[in-house]
Amino acid sequence: MIKILVAGFKGKMGATATKMVLNHEGFELVGVLDPFEEKNNLKELAEYPAIDVPIFKTKEDVLSVQPDVWIDFTIPAVAYENTHFAIEHKISPVVGTTGLTEEQLAELTDLSKTLKVGGLIAPNFAVGAVLMMQFAQKAAEYFPDVEIIELHHDNKLDAPSGTAIKTAEMMSEVRAKKNQGHPEEKELIEGARGADFEGMKIHSVRLPGMIAHQQVQFGGVGEGLTIRHDSYDRSSFMTGVALGCEKVVHLNKLVYGLENLL
Amino acid sequence: MIKILVAGFKGKMGATATKMVLNHEGFELVGVLDPFEEKNNLKELAEYPAIDVPIFKTKEDVLSVQPDVWIDFTIPAVAYENTHFAIEHKISPVVGTTGLTEEQLAELTDLSKTLKVGGLIAPNFAVGAVLMMQFAQKAAEYFPDVEIIELHHDNKLDAPSGTAIKTAEMMSEVRAKKNQGHPEEKELIEGARGADFEGMKIHSVRLPGMIAHQQVQFGGVGEGLTIRHDSYDRSSFMTGVALGCEKVVHLNKLVYGLENLL
Amino acid sequence: MIKILVAGFKGKMGATATKMVLNHEGFELVGVLDPFEEKNNLKELAEYPAIDVPIFKTKEDVLSVQPDVWIDFTIPAVAYENTHFAIEHKISPVVGTTGLTEEQLAELTDLSKTLKVGGLIAPNFAVGAVLMMQFAQKAAEYFPDVEIIELHHDNKLDAPSGTAIKTAEMMSEVRAKKNQGHPEEKELIEGARGADFEGMKIHSVRLPGMIAHQQVQFGGVGEGLTIRHDSYDRSSFMTGVALGCEKVVHLNKLVYGLENLL
Amino acid sequence: MIKILVAGFKGKMGATATKMVLNHEGFELVGVLDPFEEKNNLKELAEYPAIDVPIFKTKEDVLSVQPDVWIDFTIPAVAYENTHFAIEHKISPVVGTTGLTEEQLAELTDLSKTLKVGGLIAPNFAVGAVLMMQFAQKAAEYFPDVEIIELHHDNKLDAPSGTAIKTAEMMSEVRAKKNQGHPEEKELIEGARGADFEGMKIHSVRLPGMIAHQQVQFGGVGEGLTIRHDSYDRSSFMTGVALGCEKVVHLNKLVYGLENLL
The missing domain is CATH 3.40.50.720 (NAD(P)-binding Rossmann-like Domain)
Incomplete structure (x- = not known):
């Protein structure tokens, strides 16, 4: 004890x-x-x-x-x-x-x-969130193609979330530099391709009902790898x-x- | 026969x-x-x-x-x-x-x-995609809070996709006008909150491996409703x-x- | 007023x-x-x-x-x-x-x-859950291939959930009779293929942290359609x-x- | 070179x-x-x-x-x-x-x-699948509550998939022994709670359109962690x-x- x-x-x-x-x-x-x-x-x-x-x-x-x-x-x-x-x-x-x-x-x-x-x-005691960030960093070594989708309640003021930015920072330490998407891609409506963080895109969804969720989405030839954390309460x-x-x-x-x- | x-x-x-x-x-x-x-x-x-x-x-x-x-x-x-x-x-x-x-x-x-x-x-014979759009339109009557996430391979030039824009148009016919997110929300990195279509946000993900996918995400008090279509081939x-x-x-x-x- | x-x-x-x-x-x-x-x-x-x-x-x-x-x-x-x-x-x-x-x-x-x-x-006032069931029924007319995954907290005693069974009942009213999976499929571990409801399979996940979630998953040639409801609180x-x-x-x-x- | x-x-x-x-x-x-x-x-x-x-x-x-x-x-x-x-x-x-x-x-x-x-x-060169299994094993040290959902095309004969069983084996090496679900839970329809692998449950979905997908779902107090791999082609x-x-x-x-x- x-x-x-x-x-x-x-x-x-x-x-x-x-x-x-x-x-x-x-x-x-x-x-x-x-x-x-x-x-x-x-x-x-x-x-x-x-x-x-x-x-x-x-x-x-x-x-x-x-x-x-x-x-x-x-x-x-x-x-x-x-x-x-x-x-x-x-x-x-x-x-x-x-x-x-x-x-x-x-x-x-x-x-x-x-x-x-x-x-x-520790500033953050959420084991699941910490694991998500560690896994994302590890995967970014092998899959430089990655975008982050984070979803929060619609009272949140900042976008992207602090966790999304920290995740992107951790991935950028190991990721081969690369701009997601086609070099000649065009936004028919501004902002469609999200926020740019060293070529990685971050998308912030804000909806009532949501709490705090983040999905890190990797793409490779013929495959995808997704790491997601859902935080439901304190x-x-x-x-x-x-x-x-x-x-x-x-x-x-x-x-x-x-x-x-x- | x-x-x-x-x-x-x-x-x-x-x-x-x-x-x-x-x-x-x-x-x-x-x-x-x-x-x-x-x-x-x-x-x-x-x-x-x-x-x-x-x-x-x-x-x-x-x-x-x-x-x-x-x-x-x-x-x-x-x-x-x-x-x-x-x-x-x-x-x-x-x-x-x-x-x-x-x-x-x-x-x-x-x-x-x-x-x-x-x-x-018919310009589009994908039953699943048509159902997704019909369901999204129906749900938008009751849940005006909605964002679209569409995910395609990274050779796609346009963002958002035509299907995403058509879905947004169909929802806007019945949806109570509303701007998603907090009135005072701020983008720490431009584009984080996606493309704006009459207050609905559209997020376009482009990754290798992906084919053609769309997720329409609704939020209500204490609940969420998601309609997703995945198209794997012709x-x-x-x-x-x-x-x-x-x-x-x-x-x-x-x-x-x-x-x-x- | x-x-x-x-x-x-x-x-x-x-x-x-x-x-x-x-x-x-x-x-x-x-x-x-x-x-x-x-x-x-x-x-x-x-x-x-x-x-x-x-x-x-x-x-x-x-x-x-x-x-x-x-x-x-x-x-x-x-x-x-x-x-x-x-x-x-x-x-x-x-x-x-x-x-x-x-x-x-x-x-x-x-x-x-x-x-x-x-x-x-009304015995149930959850608009999202009712829409999920209505959409599932509609989709089952065109996609007889469907399985239900429902996820709840691990204090729930019954499996499948009442909502899952009701959804299956509503789909069976319109769905062409069909047994999901290959006629000669084998369970290496009993129960892998879930509960059978007139050929549709229902899978019940029980985990701490979860609240009440249901995903109705349709498959067609080259495509998938998913309808999901998440209930976070009363x-x-x-x-x-x-x-x-x-x-x-x-x-x-x-x-x-x-x-x-x- | x-x-x-x-x-x-x-x-x-x-x-x-x-x-x-x-x-x-x-x-x-x-x-x-x-x-x-x-x-x-x-x-x-x-x-x-x-x-x-x-x-x-x-x-x-x-x-x-x-x-x-x-x-x-x-x-x-x-x-x-x-x-x-x-x-x-x-x-x-x-x-x-x-x-x-x-x-x-x-x-x-x-x-x-x-x-x-x-x-x-190497018997398996899919980097994404290998990472998924490694991440699942790591997460199982901290989250003993875990279930696997694997989804494949409906021509697959065996359930669960070899990858699901291998993932469960890897997790069981580090996971605290535990039976998922309430001790008194009841299956209203047999098989609802899936296949049992040392207390972890495995659910096998078989649908046309699907290729090879696996989702490892962890639950903790107030949170969830999901690791998913999608394989689209060879x-x-x-x-x-x-x-x-x-x-x-x-x-x-x-x-x-x-x-x-x-």
């Missing part, structure tokens, strides 16, 4: 992580941390009636239960201090808080190496958080990015 | 139609027509060794075998004369030759009504030609467009 | 319907009905802070606000009485409560005809409820089944 | 390989080999009018043009001798002929190591043959299986 503490347990991500820990056979929730949680005001915990674990108000209090892993979904300033504190006390951090500076990351990594404490800081990140908790206890330094654990 | 003649049997479409007739249980091939086919020069027929039917050189000669249906994949000038001749002689035409003028179509239709002869002239048109042959013998006038028989 | 009352507004479906009415430009919520709602106990309404409409405790009270449409998501016994009452008072019912008997349906239909009041009773039913409200005010009798309004 | 010889150039695979070499910028066709090809009887080469390369009748004659790579699509007995001869003369073999015995493979591999000659023998193998020719010249032993080059 891996003993786990959750900091930031009242936020959306933290609450989802807390549920995941409670439901996971290999994990034991040994406490949650929130400096502003009043003893007499537990109504916000009402939705977790089964939680019978200490609610700590300071990070020092946490040490009494000796957690193995410190899950952190707080805010950047707090996350930095929490992660530093965890490493110092040989608790492996699994941090989903975004916004740490490069200096902070470097310092935390150095500290983790010195003390030989494993840990993970809980999809939890597979990655759980994986992180399992892996960090066997590491001896801090790792940045879930892709480095897969 | 429906007795069938094929005019233009040496062209790609005509040859495929001839094979289809030969392989269809309900059809009997009673002859083929080609004015330039020399008696002593049958080598071009070598690939149909089983054909033991008369090769007619003039349309008048055809009457000797009394066909029920006259399949025509010739050239426009010939097709007009052939169709006129067929209707006059109470043979139901099934014409895939494109390029007849509106006047010719009107005249042939009038003649067919007068003589009560059924027939079909033979896909033959389902429609066969259907035409079966239906025209029960009609009493000439019909334009396969969609009017479905 | 169509004036609407919602009966059973505290249940899951009723609450979703209430939200839909509140958010719909063409609708005005003129009241909700619940016999057990205590004046002093409105906490269950807390999630609709904006509702400033009467909460009626008896159906007679409803008449004071003269609704055009009566949405009903109650229980069968109540739904029958409510619908009868609504028709008598020339309010068009839109009823999603399932479990009315055939006798009750017949009686309500007769009453509606006599009084020339439009209405709708709110997908609301497109159909809204459509029902818009249509019933123009009808002069009660209709059973959303498909008869499409 | 890599200098290439093709043995078995008149068979279907060999002819396709010959075309590929002729069209590839980095390759030079320096000869073809066929012991039964008569000098005066070149009509079978008519379809390659542009070939102006020697047609060798014995393998010894081949040495005059000093090829770098020896592509072999002959028959097993000949392939063994050809490959042995090629390695002896420091020509790198790329062999698609199936049916060599394990002893022959072992002997050829030993010889290649001794002489430090690179080479490739030419799809050529990407792998070309890749083999490029890679073998940098190897110093014989490799079995394309997957070991990716």
